[in-house]
Structures are given as C-alpha cells and as structure tokens.
Amino acid sequence: MSGAPKSRSVAPARVPAQLAGRLAAAWKSLDDPAAPPKGPLFGLLVFTLLLAVGTIGFPDYVPLNVLVIPLILSSLFLSPRYVPGFLAFLAAVTVASIPRLVVPTQRTWVAVVIILALCVLVLVTSNRRARLGVAGAQGESMLVDLRDRIQRYGRLPELPHQWVAQSALRSAGGTLFAGDFIVASATKGRLDVAVVDVSGKGDAAATRALLLSGAFGGLITAVPPHEFLTAANHYLLGHRWDEGFATGVQLSLDLASGHFEVWTAGHPPCMHFAAGSGRWTALQSDGPVLGLIEGAEFESVRGVMRPGDALLLYTDGLVETAKREIELGIDRLIGEAEKALHGAPATQADRVDRLVDRLGSRDDDRALLLVHRMA
Structure with a gap:
C-alpha cells in the first residue's frame, strides 16, 4: 500500500x-x-x-x-x-x-x-x-547544614533574670547567607559577644563569613575577652585573602555587677542608653580594621549597666546608605530603639526584628544586638 x-x-x-x-x-x-x-x-x-x-x-x-x-x-x-x-x-x-x-x-x-x-x-x-x-541536591543540603551549625555560635545564651539579649540578622537581597554575623558565649556569670562585618558583598563575603563565624565562635570561648580581637586579627592576617579584612565590635559584660567593656575594630561605635538620664552615648573605643595591621592594639571603653540601661551593637548596613550619612543613620537608630525600649511588653519580644526591618539598606547585610537590663 x-x-x-x-x-x-x-x-x-x-x-x-x-x-x-x-x-x-x-x-x-x-x-x-x-x-x-x-x-x-x-x-x-x-x-x-x-x-x-x-x-x-x-x-x-x-x-x-x-x-x-x-x-x-x-x-x-x-x-x-x-x-x-x-x-x-x-x-x-x-x-x-x-x-x-x-x-x-x-x-x-x-x-x-x-x-x-x-x-x-x-x-x-x-x-x-x-x-x-x-550530587547537586545533597551538596546544597550540606551547605545549608553547615550554615545552621556555624550560626549556632551566634545564638544568644539564656541570661539570668533581669537581663534580656536579642539579636537579628538580615542579608542583602533576602538570601540565607550574609557577610555579617554574631558570635556569643556566656560562662561564669559573664556574657561575651561580638558583631562582625566581613568585607565584600555577595557569595564571596558570605563564604568568608561562614569560615570566620566558626573560627571567631571558637576564639570567643577560648581566649580572655581583652585578647579576642588581637587573636581574630592574627587569624585573618594568616589567611592573606585579597579582601581579607573585617570590622567588629565586642562586648564583655559582667552579669552580676553590670560592669562592661567594649572594643571596636574599625566598626561603628556601640551605643549606651542610660535610663537615669535618658540619654544615649556613643562608646568611642579605638582599634583598626581586622586583618590589615600586624600587631594591632585595641583600646576599650568601660562602663556600668544599671537597671533600665541598654546597649546596641550593630553593623554599618543598619545605619548607612548611599543617600544617608552614618551619623544620621545612628540618630535614626537611636530614635527607633528608644521607642522599642519603652514599648508595650507584648511587642518587645520581636522589637529587634522590627528595628532591623525598618532601618538600613536592603542592598547591604544588617545585624543588630540589643542587651537590656530590665528595671
């Protein structure tokens, strides 16, 4: 046919x-x-x-x-x-x-x-x-698991009565990986915490942040508080990355007496709220950026947190944008933080999250840590 x-x-x-x-x-x-x-x-x-x-x-x-x-x-x-x-x-x-x-x-x-x-x-x-x-799916799950394990260093420990510590982290573009991170430790009645901003943007910054958060999380529990930034600086210098620098602010707080000490490394200053006077003060400690200068020294600022006082540690992505200077950003942060501190108790549980969502640039990583001594 x-x-x-x-x-x-x-x-x-x-x-x-x-x-x-x-x-x-x-x-x-x-x-x-x-x-x-x-x-x-x-x-x-x-x-x-x-x-x-x-x-x-x-x-x-x-x-x-x-x-x-x-x-x-x-x-x-x-x-x-x-x-x-x-x-x-x-x-x-x-x-x-x-x-x-x-x-x-x-x-x-x-x-x-x-x-x-x-x-x-x-x-x-x-x-x-x-x-x-x-395989692809397994590799992605391994990477996410690695991120979750390392971020456990940044989980704030349970603090004694009267003390409240809250943190929030947002990455540029809403991704799961950020160039900012927080590491914390609480031992022998003392809270040691650091907020770090890694240089660069995108995947390169997030990759270095994953590595550094694990290393810094180990350092903050292994060395005395006054040696932490020195050890972190030495660690970064040893890697010799092209963009291997970072900024950071460190807090060491005695939970019994309220005495604290703050160090910075090329980072925006920690802000101290004194409930007695109702004023905010920038704690201008001095120190160079981590990973650039061999044998760098870091000077500290000491103070006391009394009932009602608060401390704010943050990264520059929260207070600086392309259209706003960092000083104006800090003023806005202080204004919003004061509202949160005096807000209703029902809204204080997520006050740090709301602060981070309102402030800063969504094109940059943002991290915020609030330590509050309840009145």
Whole structure:
C-alpha cells in the first residue's frame, strides 16, 4: 500500500568518541571500592532503557523528549563522578533510538538536539560540582547544614533574670547567607559577644563569613575577652585573602555587677542608653580594621549597666546608605530603639526584628544586638 509508512533501514549512528571514552571511564570506576553509592546510577540506567524501549515501541504515546526526565534526575541525584558516563549513555540511547522510529520527523531531530544540548549543560554544571564530590541536591543540603551549625555560635545564651539579649540578622537581597554575623558565649556569670562585618558583598563575603563565624565562635570561648580581637586579627592576617579584612565590635559584660567593656575594630561605635538620664552615648573605643595591621592594639571603653540601661551593637548596613550619612543613620537608630525600649511588653519580644526591618539598606547585610537590663 502506497499510503502506509515504511520502516527505514538506516545504519545505527556512531556514538562520539569523547562520549564513549567518558562512558568507559565511568564503567571502570564502578570497581573502585571508594566510589560513591551505585544504586542511583543503576536505577537511572534501567529507567532510561525502559523509556527508550517505550519511545521505539509506542512512539505515539511515549515521545522522545521523555528522555529529559532521567537527564534532570541525574543532575539532582548522581555523584559528579558518574554524571559524564551516564550522559554519554543517555546520548547514545537517544541517537540510537532515531533509526528505530517508524518515520523520524523534523520535530524528532529538534528533540534530539535539545536533549544533547541539555546533556552539555548538565555536564558543565556537574564539572562545577566535581570539587565538592556530591550530587547537586545533597551538596546544597550540606551547605545549608553547615550554615545552621556555624550560626549556632551566634545564638544568644539564656541570661539570668533581669537581663534580656536579642539579636537579628538580615542579608542583602533576602538570601540565607550574609557577610555579617554574631558570635556569643556566656560562662561564669559573664556574657561575651561580638558583631562582625566581613568585607565584600555577595557569595564571596558570605563564604568568608561562614569560615570566620566558626573560627571567631571558637576564639570567643577560648581566649580572655581583652585578647579576642588581637587573636581574630592574627587569624585573618594568616589567611592573606585579597579582601581579607573585617570590622567588629565586642562586648564583655559582667552579669552580676553590670560592669562592661567594649572594643571596636574599625566598626561603628556601640551605643549606651542610660535610663537615669535618658540619654544615649556613643562608646568611642579605638582599634583598626581586622586583618590589615600586624600587631594591632585595641583600646576599650568601660562602663556600668544599671537597671533600665541598654546597649546596641550593630553593623554599618543598619545605619548607612548611599543617600544617608552614618551619623544620621545612628540618630535614626537611636530614635527607633528608644521607642522599642519603652514599648508595650507584648511587642518587645520581636522589637529587634522590627528595628532591623525598618532601618538600613536592603542592598547591604544588617545585624543588630540589643542587651537590656530590665528595671
């Protein structure tokens, strides 16, 4: 019958040599006892073969572009070690399936080109993840878990009656990673806390902040308060990063007597509210930026927190914007903080969060710590 489609006898297409080489290398790696788990790989191989059989046997119901499904799954669940070999296998199956179709159409060739282009894209992404050595979804979960574990250093400990400490942190653009961080420790009736602003923006600043928050969290519990910034400065100098500097403000508070000591390192001053006079005072301690000067010295300011007093430690993203000088930003911070201190008890639980949301630039990281001695 002239109208009936005839099967075409076409020699099977050859698999490109590069893809075949990657497939052979991936196959050899299966014998390595240190190789990642092979279950997901074998599962995807079987799944891909089943889809290929479906496209050949039932082309009206199983289109060729269903092979995109195992392609996406490989980018999510396969180790980067297996991805090149699997992509070579997938490309070979895709190309080999074309002659088996009854009448390959122009749409079929377009689908093949799209699948091969996506294979290249997944391969490039896999090569970027190869340094980590885990699959995409697992790598992201590991990074989030690392962030959560390190941020535990910044969780404020429970304080004795009459003392309240609250903190808030916002990152530029609302991402989960920020260049500002807080580390805290409370031992032997003393609260030691530091608010740090890492240089730079974006992923580079957030990466350094993750590393430094872990290191500084260990330092603040291991060294005397007056040696913390010196040790932090020495740590930063040892890394020799291109943008390896940071600013910080440190507070050491005796929870029994209320005596405190504040150090700064190229950072906006800590603000002290005296309930007796109703005035705010900038504690102008002196010290250079961390990570720039060998043997830097940091001078402190001492004071006493009496009932009703408060201390504010913050980063410049909270008080400085492109259109506002830092002095005006500090004045606005003081005004908003005074309203929060004298607000209703029901609204004081989230007062620091509200302060951070109202103030500063959303294009910069923002951190705020409030220590209040209740009257």
